[in-house]
Amino acid sequence: MSINCPKCQSRSIIKNGHRRGKQNYQCKSCGRQFIESYSEVGYSRKVKEDCLTMYLNGNGFRAIERITKVNHNTVIRWVKQIGNQLADSKEDYEKPEVVQLDELQNL
Numbered sequence: 001m002s003i004n005c006p007k008c009q010s011r012s013i014i015k016n017g018h019r020r021g022k023q024n025y026q027c028k029s030c031g032r033q034f035i036e037s038y039s040e041v042g043y044s045r046k047v048k049e050d051c052l053t054m055y056l057n058g059n060g061f062r063a064i065e066r067i068t069k070v071n072h073n074t075v076i077r078w079v080k081q082i083g084n085q086l087a088d089s090k091e092d093y094e095k096p097e098v099v100q101l102d103e104l105q106n107l
C-alpha cells in the first residue's frame with residue numbers, strides 16, 4: 001500500500017479509524033486527516049498531474065478520459081480535491097458569492 005499525505009506528501013501515514021465507512025488516515029508529519037479515496041491507488045502522481053493540467057488547459061472530462069484512460073469521475077474528484085486544498089492553503093482565498101449561495105440552496 002502506498003499512500004502519501006495529500007498535504008505534505010509524507011509517507012508516514014497511520015490508520016485513524018473509519019469515516020463514513022471508509023478507512024480514515026492521519027499523517028504523522030503534519031497531522032492532516034484524510035480518507036482512503038484521497039489517494040488513488042493505481043494512478044501515479046504524474047498521471048494525476050497530467051489530468052489536472054489538461055483540465056486547467058480547458059479539456060473536458062470526457063476528453064481527458066479518452067486520452068489518459070482515467071475514468072472521468074476520478075478526474076472530477078481530483079479537481080475537487082485540488083480546489084479544497086487551494087481553499088485550505090490560501091487564507092485569503094475567497095469563494096465567489098455565487099458558489100456560497102448555490103450551496104445554501106442545496107441544503
Ligand SMILES: [Zn+2]
Nearest residue numbers: 005008027030
Ligand atoms: Zn502530511
